[in-house]
Amino acid sequence: xxxxxxxxxxxxxxxxxxxxxxxxxxxxxxxxxxxxxxxxxxxxxxxxxxxxxxxxxxxxxxxxxxxxxxxxxxxxxxxxxxxxxxxxxxxxxxxxxxxxxxxxxxxxxxxxxxxxxxxxxxxxxxxxxxxxxxxxxxxxxxxxxxxxxxxxxxxxxxxxxxxxxxxxxxxxxxxxxxxxxxxxxxxxxxxxxxxxxxxxxxxxxxx
Amino acid sequence: xxxxxxxxxxxxxxxxxxxxxxxxxxxxxxxxxxxxxxxxxxxxxxxxxxxxxxxxxxxxxxxxxxxxxxxxxxxxxxxxxxxxxxxxxxxxxxxxxxxxxxxxxxxxxxxxxxxxxxxxxxxxxxxxxxxxxxxxxxxxxxxxxxxxxxxxxxxxxxxxxxxxxxxxxxxxxxxxxxxxxxxxxxxxxxxxxxxxxxxxxxxxxxxxxxxxxxxxxxxxxxxxxxxxxxxxxxxxxxxxxxxxxxxxxxxxxxxxxxxxxxxxxxxxxxxxxxxxxxxxxxxxxxxxxxxxxxxxxxxxxxxxxxxxxxxxxxxxxxxxxxxxxxxxxxxxxxxxxxxxxxxxxxxxxxxxxxxxxxxxxxxxxxxxxxxxxxxxxxxxxxxxxxx
Numbered sequence: 001x002x003x004x005x006x007x008x009x010x011x012x013x014x015x016x017x018x019x020x021x022x023x024x025x026x027x028x029x030x031x032x033x034x035x036x037x038x039x040x041x042x043x044x045x046x047x048x049x050x051x052x053x054x055x056x057x058x059x060x061x062x063x064x065x066x067x068x069x070x071x072x073x074x075x076x077x078x079x080x081x082x083x084x085x086x087x088x089x090x091x092x093x094x095x096x097x098x099x100x101x102x103x104x105x106x107x108x109x110x111x112x113x114x115x116x117x118x119x120x121x122x123x124x125x126x127x128x129x130x131x132x133x134x135x136x137x138x139x140x141x142x143x144x145x146x147x148x149x150x151x152x153x154x155x156x157x158x159x160x161x162x163x164x165x166x167x168x169x170x171x172x173x174x175x176x177x178x179x180x181x182x183x184x185x186x187x188x189x190x191x192x193x194x195x196x197x198x199x200x201x202x203x204x205x206x207x
Numbered sequence: 208x209x210x211x212x213x214x215x216x217x218x219x220x221x222x223x224x225x226x227x228x229x230x231x232x233x234x235x236x237x238x239x240x241x242x243x244x245x246x247x248x249x250x251x252x253x254x255x256x257x258x259x260x261x262x263x264x265x266x267x268x269x270x271x272x273x274x275x276x277x278x279x280x281x282x283x284x285x286x287x288x289x290x291x292x293x294x295x296x297x298x299x300x301x302x303x304x305x306x307x308x309x310x311x312x313x314x315x316x317x318x319x320x321x322x323x324x325x326x327x328x329x330x331x332x333x334x335x336x337x338x339x340x341x342x343x344x345x346x347x348x349x350x351x352x353x354x355x356x357x358x359x360x361x362x363x364x365x366x367x368x369x370x371x372x373x374x375x376x377x378x379x380x381x382x383x384x385x386x387x388x389x390x391x392x393x394x395x396x397x398x399x400x401x402x403x404x405x406x407x408x409x410x411x412x413x414x415x416x417x418x419x420x421x422x423x424x425x426x427x428x429x430x431x432x433x434x435x436x437x438x439x440x441x442x443x444x445x446x447x448x449x450x451x452x453x454x455x456x457x458x459x460x461x462x463x464x465x466x467x468x469x470x471x472x473x474x475x476x477x478x479x480x481x482x483x484x485x486x487x488x489x490x491x492x493x494x495x496x497x498x499x500x501x502x503x504x505x506x507x508x509x510x511x512x513x514x515x516x517x518x519x520x521x522x523x524x525x526x527x528x529x530x531x532x533x534x535x536x537x538x539x540x541x542x543x544x545x546x547x548x549x550x551x552x553x554x555x556x557x558x559x560x561x562x563x564x565x566x567x568x569x570x571x572x573x574x575x576x577x578x579x580x581x582x583x584x585x586x587x588x589x590x591x592x593x594x
Contacts, residue, residue, distance in 0.1 A: 056556075
């Protein structure tokens with residue numbers, strides 16, 4: 001199915017550069033060019049994918065990968081549509097330094113909240129979105145939490161974000177102590193012992 | 208539009224000449240009994256008519272997805288519970304299915320039966336909370352007491368199985384944590400036999416009640432097209448007359464072996480897709496769940512409840528999107544693995560989040576009291592909306 005869709009997309013949207021990634025484990029996906037996302041989505045909607053389930057981003061060292069999860073409720077299909085973007089600068093709260101991509105709200109209204117969440121969590125600027133505000137964090141929050149290099153800001157509106165007296169240090173100390181005294185804390189309780197044949201292999205896997 | 212008094216401009220309303228008034232901005236929530244949690248809806252009203260409604264989320268945001276990146280695959284399960292805390296078993300099952308599919312783990316037959324049993328019991332428990340609290344929204348307090356009495360029996364069983372009343376950590380990767388015994392199965396049977404009759408009574412008392420129908424029929428109508436456009440799923444989609452249920456259309460677990468019907472809204476009391484239809488779908492889904500539970504009780508066999516899973520789980524590199532039919536709609540897990548001991552990225556597609564985004568299209572033109580009915584009828588849990 002993915003190969004078919006990729007070749008169809010290449011025919012309908014020039015420059016979309018659709019490539020099918022056929023996976024051996026899990027789900028396959030179709031990768032397209034970020035600049036053509038709006039045309040690709042329109043073509044796919046005409047193809048029968050009538051529902052946008054989610055828009056989600058993943059942060060890698062050199063790129064941000066957006067995944068559009070589409071579903072076709074008539075023919076019972078689903079498709080992971082992927083695209084790559086640069087990372088931009090996601091340390092502050094400035095939309096201009098973020099990677100840009102066209103919004104698909106005009107195709108499915110479901111994209112409205114989904115794109116807002118992706119903007120809030122990953123830091124992608126959806127151009128043409130009617131109401132691109134942060135959705136889960138406060139409007140003046142700094143940084144994008146689901147980026148890998150995200151550091152929690154120390155102060156928010158003169159409030160300390162992670163005050164020392166609210167961190168349960170007793171738990172941390174207990175774990176640390178266990179590790180020092182016993183080496184592998186999982187060996188403490190008998191419930192972790194199993195009669196599996198692959199135990200020796202797992203032990204190698206472990207610490 | 209704050210505070211500035213316009214000069215006495217007059218407009219015609221029917222055959223009367225009245226003073227033109229500004230819109231009034233009201234904040235419903237974040238602490239409000241009608242929003243079922245910490246949701247803030249900013250509404251602009253013209254006298255009692257809602258002109259615009261904007262939901263503001265994030266009051267319960269715990270960034271679950273960030274936590275998941277630092278936990279091993281088994282450690283994610285207790286966190287998953289805390290999303291939809293009224294249907295924690297269903298949340299766990301979806302996550303475990305995603306990981307099992309990636310690992311290629313075989314789940315023992317008895318475990319599959321137990322999973323279906325608890326998922327359907329959970330569906331009943333969750334719909335009972337909806338039914339009870341919706342009664343309160345509509346001014347009928349008694350239903351709440353009856354529903355929680357019945358829900359209590361299910362919670363008591365779950366407590367015996369898992370040790371917890373709400374956040375279970377019971378469904379594990381490869382099976383379930385603990386076996387269910389014959390006495391418990393017998394009690395499930397007694398419960399469903401009694402409950403079926405009770406539910407019929409509740410429906411007659413509430414669903415067929417004139418006041419209830421007046422409050423819900425033709426209120427908060429969502430058409431089929433709007434549902435697809437906004438990506439609605441579950442009872443909201445079925446309430447709008449679409450026959451779509453993942454248990455039927457994309458069977459997971461062992462649902463393809465079970466005989467049950469998909470309930471859809473037919474517009475019996477008003478328009479297709481109104482609040483009454485969504486109520487109807489949920490009530491009759493409980494009867495279907497009872498049907499499934501009876502089949503489980505007949506078919507369940509002796510055997511192990513845990514498959515073979517290595518002690519330290521390493522999921523092969525790749526990605527998967529697994530969706531399951533939870534009480535409130537489709538829950539999707541998009542799991543990306545790089546071959547390590549922790550998920551590289553775990554995105555949760557929450558149906559409640561999607562349904563909240565539909566408030567701006569339901570609200571305009573409604574009375575404020577009808578907005579309360581609409582919010583109640585889409586049945587959101589804020590733990591899942593904000594994650």
